[in-house]
Amino acid sequence: MKQNFLPSADGYDQQPAEPFSAGSIAETQLATPEGAYTTFRTYERFFVLNLSRHFSRLEETSRLAGHPVQIRRPQLKSILSTIVADYGEAESRLRVTVDLSRTVGDLYAAIEKLSVPAPALYQSGIETITEVMHRDNPKAKLSGFLAKAAEAKREAGKDYEEILMVDEKNDILEGLSSNFYGIRDGKLFTAEAGVLSGTTRDYVLGLAGELGIPVILEPVRIDETGMLEEAFITSTSRSILPVTQINGVQIGGGVPGSLTRRLMTAFTADLQRNLEALRDNNGIA
Numbered sequence: 001m002k003q004n005f006l007p008s009a010d011g012y013d014q015q016p017a018e019p020f021s022a023g024s025i026a027e028t029q030l031a032t033p034e035g036a037y038t039t040f041r042t043y044e045r046f047f048v049l050n051l052s053r054h055f056s057r058l059e060e061t062s063r064l065a066g067h068p069v070q071i072r073r074p075q076l077k078s079i080l081s082t083i084v085a086d087y088g089e090a091e092s093r094l095r096v097t098v099d100l101s102r103t104v105g106d107l108y109a110a111i112e113k114l115s116v117p118a119p120a121l122y123q124s125g126i127e128t129i130t131e132v133m134h135r136d137n138p139k140a141k142l143s144g145f146l147a148k149a150a151e152a153k154r155e156a157g158k159d160y161e162e163i164l165m166v167d168e169k170n171d172i173l174e175g176l177s178s179n180f181y182g183i184r185d186g187k188l189f190t191a192e193a194g195v196l197s198g199t200t201r202d203y204v205l206g207l208a209g210e211l212g213i214p215v216i217l218e219p220v221r222i223d224e225t226g227m228l229e230e231a232f233i234t235s236t237s238r239s240i241l242p243v244t245q246i247n248g249v250q251i252g253g254g255v256p257g258s259l260t261r262r263l264m265t266a267f268t269a270d271l272q273r274n275l276e277a278l279r280d281n282n283g284i285a
Contacts, residue, residue, distance in 0.1 A: 025095050028110040029146055035100035036061035037143045040236045041114050042092045043275055051276035053199045057141060058098050064140040067100045081278035089113045093237060097143055116237055125244030125256050126161045133165050134173060138194045149176040162233055171219035175233050182220035183230035183259050191219035200234040207266045213259060225249045230257030240264045
């Protein structure tokens with residue numbers, strides 16, 4: 001059973017309030033005030049990739065929304081560690097939301113069992129479609145966008161792993177819950193303006209630099225998808241997931257390409273170096 005944990009007034013000095021159950025994190029959002037949010041997964045139960053960056057993004061989004069909030073990180077890590085321990089799953093997916101609409105600064109934490117794409121999809125790649133839409137405040141991760149994304153998925157008529165957002169110029173911006181990348185002539189293209197700077201995106205762009213893959217911070221146009229040699233998306237739950245079809249157009253040879261596979265291998269090999277613990281070395285939250 002998935003649960004939503006509601007911290008007390010300032011989210012730190014008291015124990016979280018009694019949780020309530022829901023079917024998924026998406027359902028708990030219906031009872032959570034609008035605000036800044038970040039979503040991440042655990043590794044080895046109590047470790048998170050680039051956890052500090054997630055906290056920084058909460059602060060950055062709050063500032064961009066006009067309600068600056070400072071995250072007291074040791075206290076929040078302690079609360080999250082307790083939530084993960086009590087939940088009892090081997091790996092979890094968490095969402096932390098900072099209230100920016102009711103009692104500014106209140107924190108809400110939701111947890112559910114981690115669900116990742118089937119291993120076969122990493123071997124075959126996924127099919128995606130595009131939708132003309134965008135974030136109103138693209139550099140801010142605001143929970144008001146979640147309802148808009150859910151509606152786009154409902155209207156798609158098929159359960160796509162991801163839907164890519166495009167702007168009025170037909171530039172591919174990002175996915176509803178991911179960042180998008182195209183590879184052409186050995187160069188990696190990804191939009192910079194008008195997209196959320198995902199924590200996994202920052203990590204993958206760093207890996208690309210280490211592997212000597214040129215990064216061009218420019219979007220891929222829809223009419224250029226047929227010229228792509230490879231494509232993939234990234235997010236905290238998916239890591240790097242190849243894309244082999246967009247709007248029915250095959251990407252490259254229709255299978256994950258060599259540079260995408262190199263990045264996937266480097267991601268796995270380098271992961272341990274960037275994991276941050278929710279608990280200290282003594283196992284104490």
